[in-house]
Amino acid sequence: MLSAFDKYTIHPGMSSGGSTVRIGELSKRTGVAVPTIKYYLREGMLPPGELTSPNQARYDETHVHRLRLVRALIDVGGLPVATVKEVLTSVDSPSDDIEKLLGTVQHALFPGPPPSSAATQAAAEDEVRALIGELGWYCRDNHPAVSALATVLVSARALGHSEFLDTVRRYVTVAEQIGVVDLDYIVDRLGVDGMVESVVVGTVLGDTALIALRRLAQVSESAKRFPDRRRPAAPA
Template identity: 65%
Template sequence: MRIGELSKRSGVAVPTIKYYLREGMLPPGERTSPNQARYDDTHLHRLRLVRALIDVGGLSVAAVRGILSTVDAPESDMEDLLKTVQKAVLPVPEPAAVDAQSSAEKEIHDLVIELGWDVSPKHFAVEALATVLVTARSLGHDRFLDFIRRYGPIMQQIGVADLDYVVGARTVDDLLEAVVVGTVLGDSVMITLRRLAQASETATRFPGGGDRQSLSD
């Protein structure tokens, strides 16, 4: 198909498609004349993937470019890809003041060991989670480490579900895309389901809507 039809079928404007082509996020079409090219379903699919990561996943164009270049590099492995995708989706907050931060990182890594997880103490998510812990404590939330501990075994079930989803893919290309889509859209699934589970649990525990009077009883 011509670029016009690619635009129509994907809902992405022609100048935006040209931009993705220049940035290498979309492979070039098959040249049919000096200024015309033909595109196929693989281009349409790639465009939809780019828009899903940006519009639904909330990623920046730069983050998407990084992920796609890892997917496209023949020498990259699952670990490379997982790390690139995970980082793109998790903007790491500015770490807290050095002392509080490094002792919190130790507490988080101890917790990871307690959970029996095979994870490096240098994993960027250990640092990010430690920053969250320090922040909660600065607000007087002393119970926050217990809150994180309670989440641990629950999130382990999510990790297992994620990997089951990934290994259910039929081809290596599908598998790599399942990592990308599962991680990025999976975060949205998790967050939206959390909202619904909270709403349901709140309705159960505070049947009257929970006005301040009833809360202080």
């Protein structure tokens, strides 16, 4: 039985050498059902195995690795299959252009803005661009994060939270530090293939990690501010 850690451990640069296995063993090693593996093969999310007969194929460590990556993006990253397919296209198209890689992955991850007044959305996007300019950050005007952050502001104001932009400004220092950590993780990977995958892993799984850490920090800060409201520890 695979542990949660083993199931999603990513090993960039794994070679295709070594022993090969049939699809049933591939399923056992990765915890992915055979019908699901066949679906990934049909959709091009998993490369074909080595044919040993018209109806049989064998698979190697690269297939084990790819399956773990796919399941990590779906199960841990929470991405729909269609988005995973887009992201994998980046993984399979090596490039040393970090900005392009980040842009490709981020465009796949950001949903389109929900329906709202075009004028209201445009005004909020102008506010976001002004903030970016004020901070001295580099970002293309059409980056999906601009629209996503503007949508947040529009939604907050519709709920009566007109001051939420002040909170966003307080996030800036933390966000800058996260950007440094993310890029350190990416450039430290050896080789273009490892770098490409680290963009995907660092961005998708990093998002989930940050959400979890935020929740933990909120609980901890709440306990500090309201010690009298802390729940008593459960009996051993």
